[in-house]
Amino acid sequence: MRRMAAGANRTGLIIIGLLCLLAGLAALAISFGLAESVIPGLSSDKDLKPVAEVVGLQFSALIAIVAAVILAVIAVRWLAAQVPRKDSAKPLRMQQDARTGITTVTANVIAAAVADDLEATPEVVDAQVILRGTARAPELMVHVDVDERADIDAVVADISNRVTRNCSQALGSRLSAVGLELGIARTHQRKQRSVQL
Amino acid sequence: MASSQGSLTIADKVIEKTASQILKDMPGVGGTKSGLFGFGASSDLDTRPSVDVTLSGRSATLSVQLGLAYPTPITEATETIRRHLSSELEAHTGVTVRQVDVEVMWLKPNASGSSRGVRRLL
Structure with missing residues (x-):
């Protein structure tokens, strides 16, 4: 009789699945050298130093913290949505x-x-x-x-x-x-x- | 009511108790006994409903908390209560009743079988 968050779960899983799919396709494109035509210099044998330099910047830690907080808020909201609810009528x-x-x-x-x-x-x-x-x-x-x-x-x-x-x-x-x-x-x-x- | 013969003042508590008694005399209308610190509280059709009055000049707005016999049609019952309470209170006290807000606190079946179950609200 209590309502579960099945709809929200399905939506969340679809979004996460799509993001993972895009990341996988991007990794494949880089490893096969297909990404070089889109972003010059982005090939599988390329040195990772430019990426490491971005991570080593001063504000990178702040960005990571903000991203972690946003993810934590989303996770807590998702957990809260799992509690079965009555959804009684308003007065x-x-x-x-x-x-x-x-x-x-x-x-x-x-x-x-x-x-x-x-x-x-x-x-x-x-x-x-x-x-x-x-x-x-x-x-x-x-x-x-x-x-x-x-x-x-x-x-x-x-x-x-x-x-x-x-x-x-x-x-x-x-x-x-x-x-x-x-x-x-x-x-x-x-x-x-x-x-x- | 002021004149050369004197004046008559009616306290809001008097209006509240008068209204409460008018409601109690209506069939199928009840109230809730508060009990001591909430212990021993009970709701039945023999208890006077709770009434709160807000006076403005010679008119009053009433807030009523009551219980009704189930399955009385709530809308019709409360409209009847509203009309009856307004007319009776005006007749008894001379105060014009502008609005009567009703909050239904409980509904109890006429033939009570409530002691037979182990009911709980979800």
Whole structure:
């Protein structure tokens, strides 16, 4: 249910791959003497002294430090992007006329209410909910753990009918997407001690 | 309200408590008990919602924090609350209500089954 940074990873890998490919092609071109036509004097048997002189300049160390810092920032940002994120909806504004006042409700409030509602479904042991999207196009992501002897079809039917209808009714708009993930709870975390008739 | 017979002053706290009581009397509207340092805090439909008033002359802007029965349509419910609170507060205190900002803090199913689950928010 949490979102991973798969898209960012693919983009990063494509960029790094292209850079490596270009570097490899350049090395091949130099070693075969093809680069000499583009940059005169750049051949495989050439003395490396001019390159060494550039590295030995006073500001070369500063450039190296700046480059290292930039690379470190990119690496830290990439690492931070790997943390799975919920991407919950921003606080929903639901008033009809803002001049008379605004109504605000957070995605967590809706998610908690839906999770409470899910627990009213027989045989649901645990429920986790994320609300994404906007007030006009809300998306509901649901994970429920059901008892291992539960009637899965009945649970799914109850969620797709009653639970989503209640959520739509509360939000005043149709859910644009509903994601449902089912898990089987093999351990009973609680035992009912009484029954109300 | 000043005249030769005297004046009447209403403190903002009085307006806040009056508004809070008006909300409590509405069906399907509740509040949150703060508890001691956050311990023992609870939310239910029998608790008075929290109201904060900003006065400007003889008009007031209200900020309300409340809870609603689930699955009440939030937009319609809060519009009803806004209209009812404005008219009742004006009738009780004579203060004109300009705006009512509502923050919904919780939603609880009418037939509570909350004790049956081991729910956690992601």
